[in-house]
Amino acid sequence: MMEIESNKPAANGVVVGGLSPLSETLWRETTSTEFVGDVSARxxxxxxxxxxxxxxxxxxxxxxxxxxxxxxxxxxxxxxxxxxxxxxxxxxxxxxxxxxxxxxxxxxxxxxxxxxxxxxxAYVTQDDNLIGTLTVRETISYSARLRLPDKMPWSEKRALVESTIIEMGLQDCADTVIGNWHLRGISGGEKRRVSIALEILMRxxxxxxxxxxxxxxxxxxxxxxxxxxxxxxxxxxxxxxxxxxxxxxxxxxxxxxxxxxxxxxxxxxxxxxxxxxxxxxxxxxxxxxxxxxxxxxxxxxxxxxxxxxxxxxxxxxxxxxxxxxxxxxxxxxxxxxxxxxxxxxxxxxxxxxxxxxxxxxxxxxxxxSQASFLMQSYTLTKRSFVNMSRDFGYYWLRLLIYIVVTVCIGTIYLDIGTSYSSILARGSCASFVFGFVTFMSIGGFPSFVEDMKVFQRERLNGHYGVTAFVIGNTLSAMPFLIMITFISGTICYFMVRLHPGFEHYMFFVLCLYASVTVVESLMMAIASIVPNFLMGIIIGAGIQGIFMLVSGYFRLPNDIPKPVWRYPMSYISFHFWALQGQYQNDLEGLLFENQSPLLPKIPGEYILVNVFQIDVARSKWIDLSVIFSMIIIYRIIFFLMIKISEDVTPWIRGLIARRRMQQKNGTQNTTVAPDGLSHSPxxxxxxxxxxxxxxxx
Ligand SMILES: Nc1ncnc2c1ncn2[C@@H]1O[C@H](COP(=O)(O)OP(=O)(O)OP(=O)(O)O)[C@@H](O)[C@H]1O
Missing domain, CATH: 3.40.50.300 (P-loop containing nucleotide triphosphate hydrolases)
Incomplete structure (x- = not known):
């Protein structure tokens, strides 16, 4: 078959397939292939x-x-x-x-x-998966930063954003938020046009x-x-x-x-x-x-x-x-x-x-995307931070509830002291804080599922990669989690009057921060497998319920049945490590009253070993670092799950479908997907x- 090279540059210059000057400039700047004149698609x-x-x-x-x-x-x-x-x-x-x-x-x-x-x-789907808290202009601007080359000056990027806004007739609502469950936003038709604008931005x-x-x-x-x-x-x-x-x-x-x-x-x-x-x-x-x-x-x-x-x-x-x-x-x-x-x-x-x-x-x-990985990560972090700070349901509501709950804990365990009965009270207080208070973090799951929808759309259209998304989400959530856990942890620590001393205070809030972040990371990993918010919450609650059971409070560590529950479940449970660390943090160095004033005082170390069965040979800081490493492990699992669902799952599904077909027909199917077309998500x-x-x- 004779091959004809199309639209070779004409003698007087290049032939450009009917492009507007703007499109032409952009295409020339961003394309890494040799510009042969006609860049149109047939x-x-x-x-x-x-x-x-x-x-x-x-x-x-x-x-x-x-x-x-x-x-x-x-x-x-x-x-x-x-x-x-x-x-x-x-x-x-x-x-x-x-x-x-x-x-x-x-x-x-x-x-x-x-x-x-x-x-x-570019593919514009039926669903307008947009970030509800951003304005139209912000949505398009972030998208421009995510995809346009870093070296392109911001003034040019802005000009492109503005021209896209005008092209899609969005001038009147450019500074209106997209809208979500609590923010009234733009109309359905305008949302549709924003979705199209995002895809035509790169021309x-x-x-x-x-x-x-x-x-x-x-x-x-x-x-x-x-x-x-x-x-x-x-x-x-x-x-x-x-x-x-x-x-x-x-x-x-x-x-x-x-x-x-x-x-x-x-x-x-x-x-x-x-x-x-x-x-x-x-x-x-x-x-x-x-x-x-x-x-x-x-x-x-x-x-x-x-x-x-x-x-x-x-x-x-x-x-x-x-x-x-x-x-x-x-x-x-x-x-x-x-x-x-x-x-x-x-x-x-x-x-x-x-x-x-x-x-x-x-x-x-x-x-x-033509933007660098660093630019993508930075933009995603910023965009996600802005969204989290504007969405009342993401962290603000949680902060409010955490404050209310920790004030309740503080008043119930107020000034806990060192009486004989305070020994168990300290145990149950820590167990409640690291069990139930961290458990409440699954409330952020619906917002995260919304984030995942935006991610899926952008990912499938090649806007950025999985790593940039994971980095953006991790970094943007960090200040909020620090704020929530430090405020609620401080209320709890000072009202209950846990073990005095700055180091003990720091350990308590850091342990709370690490535990809440583990719950967030666990929920992210679940969201990558079960993107339905109701099912995700049920599964997340179930997993945490099991972790709590083997934390060493409801059943003492040595009494937990060895197969499965003690090894490996209790070691996988972050509650277990949090309690081991916090018990040491709270009891070590304190002297408690005995049942009778005539009997000698009980040292905290004795209680740790004989009552709570804590391994005192291990430093509490090691317990804390295990929780921090769990955060990394769950984030890696999250990353891998997305990768698997993109690459491995379609491949396995395809294989199963082929097998089924062969079994039914008894013959080898000759219909194949050229270039692995059917293997993309x-x-x-x-x-x-x-x-x-x-x-x-
Ligand atoms: N992956 C699939 N597995 C099983 N059936 C499928 C699959 N993809 C499409 N179909 C079937 O093929 C038919 C055509 O589906 P398709 O969604 O392309 O139609 P459509 O014209 O877009 O419909 P609508 O306007 O309702 O969206 C339907 O009967 C659908 O159930």
Whole structure:
């Protein structure tokens, strides 16, 4: 096959594929590939079939033999009834298919096979996962710092942010917060535009949008679509799935890809679709919105609706002259699919695909971040800190509750003293502080799940890596945790009058800080496995309940059954180490009254060994350092869990799906995913997982 190098720089300068001056400057500055002139994206797909394996081992073709192309400067509408495969086609094209989906056929970007996930193409999902406490301008500015090159001066970054705000028509709400459960913010349509703004900030050449207008009123939907049209006119390739667009919105699209049951019903110019349907025998009635008519022809749910009609309603349908009312939609769809196969549109689409595929154009570099790791970590830390300080539910509420609870502890154990009865009281006070007070930290889990949603969106679009996120989250939370534990620890220490002395005070608050941070880290690790906030809290509470049981208070260390509970559970429990350290910290060096004043006083060391069964040979500072190392271990687990869910889990799921399919069919499946396309994380699985969390909003 002859390869043609596209758009070589012309004699009088470079040919730039219809870019605005701003886009051109940015692209030249940020691209690390050699600038060969045309940086536009031409996407083609040929004989694209996607097969999914279901849990019973059955397979289902979700897409069947689709052929089409998307060109720069055009806005394509992907339409079809629910379940027709629109999202699957978007996923397949953007390299985000679920692990149980297998793809055959060829997808080429500028005539080359390219892995499209993680930033090469921008993908705007249906969910607007944004940080509610930030204003629109802040949201876009942080995103700019996270992704634009460090060496680009801030004035230029700001200019880009401002131009993006104007491009998306967000000037009026630029300084309004996005909004969350307690902050009233911008409207749904504006949120949608912010989500799109974040993805167009880096001026991607290829933009996918999953139902950008769903849930918006007609004016907002029109505005969003008009903006998309503007973006396409800037030389970008824009593909958007749409649900039931109004006639004004529909007219803004250039091309239409109509799907039904995973098959092509129509692919071509929007302007020719009207004629196509008329030729196929299904002309659009004069007073009907064309897009409604097209969907009406192919939506088999209408057959079910008609079957339930009775009496006059049925007669009304039967008396109509619309040819659609005479046959079932299933028959109409079949007729249209057959008609398309032999149509001029199908023929010219195939020709065009072959023509575009032959041209080996620019290798588009990943549109992901250009910022350094340090810049990303710094920006994420700052952004997360700002969010935590503005979100009342993140730490402020916890501080309030911690103060209330520690004042309660302080009044109940007020001035504990060194009487005989204070020995057990000191034990139970420490056990309550390090058991229940630290346990209350799971209250921050819902906010953290919200953070994770933003992270997932940004991660999948290649904005930054997992390490930068973990660093940002750890550092930004630190001042708040120090504040909460030092304030509540100080109240508790001085009201109860625990062992006097600065060193003892410091140990107590540091131990409280370390324990609360371990709980946070544990909850983060849980969030990476169970991103549902209710399930996460239940699991976190269960784990901590077990840890508390083996802490050495409810059952003395030597009495804890050795297998499992003593070894290894008590050693894994941070409560165990906290109590071992705090008991030493509190009792060592004190003398306690005996049962009778005639009997000698009891030294704290004696109580530690004989009552609480504490290993006094080990320094309390070692106990504390074990808790600190647990923080690091849990953060590493968190990091690994994200990595595993990104790389290993899809691979295993794919393997299981393949096995199931083989067992069912008894044959080796020959459908393979080219370039590991199906191995990238599925956005839809991620969106589905978070559906429940979204409902709570
Ligand atoms: N990974 C998968 N595993 C099992 N079934 C799948 C998978 N992906 C898609 N499907 C099935 O394929 C069909 C098409 O799904 P898809 O979400 O692409 O449709 P859609 O046109 O986007 O629908 P909607 O408009 O409702 O979002 C559905 O019946 C869906 O259940």
């Amino acid at each position: 996407l083609t797909w040929k004989d694209l079939t996607v097969m999914v394996t279901l849990s019973n081992g059955e397979t289902q073709n979700v897409l069947e033999g689709l052929t089409g192309y998307a060109e720069p400067g055009t806005l394509m509408a992907l339409m079809g009834p629910s379940g027709s495969g629109k999202s699957t086609l978007l996923d397949a094209l953007s390299g985000r298919l679920a692990a149980n989906a297998f793809l055959s056929g060829t997808i080429l970007l500028n005539g080359r096979k390219t892995k499209l996930s993680f930033g090469t193409a 991607p050449r290829l933009l996918f949008l999953d139902e950008p207008t769903s849930g918006l009123d007609s004016a907002s939907a029109f505005f969003v679509t008009q903006t998309l049209r503007g973006l396409s006119r800037d030389g970008r390739t824009v593909v958007a799935s749409v649900h039931q667009p109004s006639s004004e919105v529909f007219e803004l699209f250039d091309q239409l890809y109509l799907l039904s049951g995973g098959k092509t019903v129509y692919f071509g110019q929007v302007s020719e679709a009207y004629e196509f349907f008329a030729q196929a025998g299904f002309p659009c009635p004069s007073l009907r919105n064309p897009s409604d008519h097209f969907l009406r022809c192919i939506n088999s749910d209408f057959d079910k609706v008609k079957a339930t009609l009775k009496g006059s309603m049925k007669l009304r349908f039967d008396a109509s002259d619309d040819p659609l009312e005479k046959i079932t939609t299933a028959d109409a769809t079949r007729a249209l699919i057959d008609f398309y196969r032999t149509s001029q549109q199908c023929y010219s689409a195939k020709e065009k695909v072959d023509e575009i595929s032959k041209v080996k154009g620019t290798v588009l570099d990943s549109g992901g 599925s956005l839809r699985t991620y969106v589905a997982k978070r559906g429940t969390a979204r409902e709570k909003k």
